Amino acid sequence: MSSPRYWRGIPQRYRLEAGKCKKCGKIYFPPRLICDECKSREFEKVNLPKEGKILTYTIIRVAPSQCTDQAPYAMGIVELSAGSTGKDGVKILSQIADCDFDKLEIGMPVRIEFRKIYQEGEAGIICYGYKCVPV
């Protein structure tokens, strides 16, 4: 991965920066330029909550080349807490680290931590980002 491409993703991968539509309140992760609900183009920067629950999960046994050293590993789609907004929480896909595969279940509470995702060989970029861990 080239340095500029990696650098562009840092606000989302390190700080979970999302865009909240100023008109209808919908939150986008990653941020977008136009709201698909109300077509507004005005957003404010918000950080996603770090708690959520597993909606579905799998164990990746046959991994892509950059992740073969980690396999097998769990991955899940996690809905982050929407607090008292009454709306659906933002959903993300991430690895579920530090878990017992046999104890994973739909609805399980998790929290987001900052982790190493993979390393591009001896001299390449070390890629960081978010992973979920059971609470």
Next chain:
Amino acid sequence: MRDVAIIGVGMNKWGELWESSLRDIFTEAALLAIEDAEVDHIDSMYIGCMSSGLFVGQEHLSSLLTDYLGMGPIPATRVESACSSGGLALRTGLIDVASGMNDIVLVGGVEKMTDVSVHGATFALSTAADQEYEVYHGVTFPGLYALMARAHMHRYGTTRKQLAQVAVKNHYHGSMNPLAQYPQKITAEEVIESVMVADPLRILDCSPITDGAAAVILAPLDLAKKISKKPVVKIIGSGHATDTIALHSRKDLTEIKSTERAAKIAYEMASKSPEEIHLAEVHDCFTIAEICVIEALGFAEKGKGGPATEHGMTTLGGKIPVNTSGGLKSKGHPVGATGVAQAIEITKQLRGEAGERQVKNAKVGLTQNMGGSGGSSIVHIMEVV
């Protein structure tokens, strides 16, 4: 808009074709289609191909493939929509003929997938998912469909055995297709005991990596009736829709909304309902995909795709046979060719040329081709006239 018909089909044996190049396998299929249609020229050409750049380092297929087919300088267009590239090429060719711009149009699809390592193929295929927010985190396509499978099993009680039955059925159908890559029959036990790829999906839940091509010839219906010596298959409905590229951005993880939407458009255009379809070729890239798709097409109620498959509704001889060609699972899945090959199977069935796997009295057939985890879908409905 003019009515459009399929007047010729061509497909070679699919598999790991070490001795053939992309240009060779495409040209073979295209020549078979031209011979089948008995036409002496084509006016334009569309080529469905997902990723010749990553698989063989070759782009610019419009020039390469018209050149090797001996059809230069006709106009040619490469069409890309991940695994639905072939279906979209068919729709694009259909629009070309329907508009009156061209008369005899060749729609082909091709993918040469075995010139790279398994990791190379996994990477090329993964470009159909969101690189920044799915693939970066280590997910694969079996992984994405496994996430859908787990959600479907949790919500509707779909069982491991019902998933396996999709593969068992499609291999049974494929055993009657001499062009299939894996024509072996398999059992549910073999599926359930095969190597785990991404829980709950095992290797025999997954479609294979395949080299292959397919081609059809389109013509205006009036002209087709004059020149064709075979039963003419009219395309009576065409629908195309998109959805979010990332699976996790969708409201419901058990539904394929792009297929539902594309099917609604195609059914309306054809003035047909799901009950009036006699057979279908659908995108069974993974066993769970076929279950979600038959629900989206209205063949089974939401959540009932598993039991419907288990009870034989979609097996040859059942109420609506699905994937009589063997589907992606047994016939193979050279991604850009798949959508075109689906139209070939329906054409052969509607002409009564499907041999052992012939569906009796088949008059109306449907194809459903999708890209990624359902980010794009194309549905066509065809009727013999």
